[in-house]
Amino acid sequence: MEVRDLRYSVAGRTLLDGVNLLLPAGRSLAVTGPSGSGKSTLLNCVLGLIRCDEGEVVVAGRDLTTLTPRSLARHRRSTVGMVFQFGELLPELTPVENVALAALLAGVKRDEAFGRARRLLTDLGVPVGGTPTAELSGGERQRAAVARALVNQPQLLLADEPTGSLDAQNREAVADLLFSLPEQWGCAVLVVTHDTSVAARAHGCFTLHEGKLLSQGSAAESRPTLAEGRGR
Template identity: 60%
Template structure:
């Protein structure tokens, strides 16, 4: 992923001022910042849900900011996976159906979609269940990670993925999430208020005054 010259303002307040960011495959970046600084809006720009005033957002070689309609939906489905704070699973569906559905919607054949879904759920240690409501909070988030990965995206996005979890579960979900770049060759961009979660990333950046500022070296090093 490569972001260049991103500009965006809302209600007269500048959120991004010539913002720049590079994220390579197999690497992770965590973005921190105060509430209202624009962290979640940045993820929305990357996904093409919010249109910047100017600038480019290249994911898998394509400028997301230049896409519209069906072309944007296809590129998002093929190249990006998203993990939300509360998982956003369909509660009436099983974990397997939740994950396979994302592949089916992307045009994957049914047998292949279910095989991929089952392989990811097994890898992430999610048990079988008749509905996702039967899962624990951590199991639901691991299911959400599997769903985000089922289409083999170039970029995995996560918005406060551990924010609704207790400390022990948070650590287990963070273990899974930050292992994904190495295991699946994707870039990982995480928005979080939790400094312990952020410190797991290769780079930690704070969104301040419309720009991304390095927080400092982490134990993981920098890329």
């Protein structure tokens, strides 16, 4: 995934001011910053839900800013997974149904969709019986949300405050899971978070301040630089 010279303003306020970001497969990056700094806006631009004023967003070799709405939706379903702060799962469905639904919407056949869902949930330690998602613990729901994000085998996984609604124990477990994904699945992982202890687990960490990405160094000094916030 690469973001090039991204600019976006709303109501006269510049949220992204020439942001550049390079995140290869198999690596993770965290972006921190206060509420209103533009972190979620950056994710929405990467998702293609917000059209930037200037710049390019390249995911899996295609510039999202050039795609038609239909092509964009198709490309997003097949290449990007998303984990939200509160999971955004349907509470009346079982975890298997929630995860399989994402695959069905992407055109996966029913048997394959449910098979993928059961395998992923089992691997992530989430019940695969008939328990409604509403009855799961907070940590189980968020692991189910990660499974849903992975079910279509994305090249890029995005997470918006994925541990913000969890207690300390579940926060650690979900953070461990998210930052293990690049090695286990080969995908790139971009996490936005207020929690600096969660951000420190990523291969690289940046702060979004006044529309620019400011480097916070690397969580592992021996690892290569993953992204560059130019125009600082």
